[in-house]
Amino acid sequence: MPTDAPRPPIWARPEPSARAPRFSRERIAAAALEIADADGIEAVSMRNVAARLGAGTMTLYNYVETKDELFALMDDALMAEAVVPDGELPAGWREATAVIARRTWAVLTRHPWAISLRQGPALGPNAMYHFEQSLAALSGTGLSVAARFDVLATVDAYVFGSALRAADARGGAETERADVEALIAYGMQQLATGRFPNAADLLGGRDPRDADVAGPPTDPAGVAAQFERGLQAVLDGIAGWM
Template sequence: MRKGARCCTHPAPYVTRDRSGGDLLVLAVRREVRPVREQAHDEREHEVLVRDDASPDLTDRRARAALPSYTREQIARTALAIADAEGFDAVTMKRIASELGSSTMALYYYVRTKADIIALMHDAILEDVLIPADEMPTDWREATAEISRRSRNALVAHPWSLASLNDAQFGPNAMRHYEQSLAALRGTDLTTARKITLTAILDDYVVGSAIHTVESLERARAAEQNPVTVRDAMVFGQGLLSTGGFPELAALQVKANAHIDRDPAADFPAMDVDDLRDQFESGLNALLDGLSHSMRIA
């Protein structure tokens, strides 16, 4: 798994033993488990957005009354919209304030560092992953499949999150996400350790599929925008095939050129959204089949 691809996965858990011999589930979240506001203000790591001595005096009633009223959700959704449109690096306090029609200083009342913003963005994405309580399937397989599906959809919808939210402090929705994943397995006879293993395996598959999907779509867009580059790459590839050193690839090329298959999409790599989604679903079903068999889930 690539570094940074953990936005919609679960906090890393492990099982330890307490003094009475019982199992304790521990969530290993970050090296420093402290509220975001208590973390050290390191400009290189967290991009401090304001110095303490530059903050407005919010003890003054008139200053507080003059502040615009925003919710954390508004700020998070605004930051997500900026990142989706222009990339994660475009998310700054100044830009968020501009989109909200506020002054930069006024937002200091709500967030103080880039780490605050990242935490809010991470939690907002995970909110979209959660299955509404009245829609949660009762069958373990249907439930885990839907959680995996929603997790992948969130990552693909915010492709920058695969590399930019690795250090996000997890929030309430991350806990709800894990709670829901464990609840999906409530009706099974799996041990705690096996439940953790199963969710980790599904996490790995979801993240891998999301990375593959994002990269495939990016390659498809690049090919459409740069036909000359594609042509040059094809010429280079043909030259390598002509050496005789790649017999399997040469056979695949002959098959592609002949168009003899009734269902070409089944034989060649998926490159559009629908094909990539179908590929994910096929792999997810196969993975759940294997987990059900190997873990003997009733």
């Protein structure tokens, strides 16, 4: 008999059969998200999650058998945040797609470590409902199946890419001042070589630290506004497929 049969996802198994289990999968996922938000995804372990719950590590294994399953629960908890509440999805394809994109982007920027977490084929109940809502947004467009997948892939690529840039902007804002000064000094030296005329033209000979020198937004409001401008441009392009 083969022993390497595919392992079913955690959602295909019932929760522990005790009449009143001490923990739920939702509570375990919430504890893991709190750790990741505070200390990064690297700090998430069965031991640390168990400690946050006030349980022994072996107790946690009664609910979650592997770290991959823990990550799967975390992923689906994130998707629960991205799901549009029932009855609130707009009727038109454009605004419905925009609402889903905004909610997904908000989740990824609220939990920037999630971009690295969402790399596997996790497909929990909330992820499936998020996908269902994305398809529902396009249901009246008359697009072919292939075209609908193209739309979803295009919007997702923009949302995830923008969230990654937002995380970079946050990281840049938290960089030590001495490191920022060293980077700026190096950049100015490189511009002086004449090898980067277009980059130099952006500054017009100015110091990038001057308050009135235009640059990419780093404050939350500016980053969100830039995301919205880009989202509308993406939707303008998609509208040409209709």
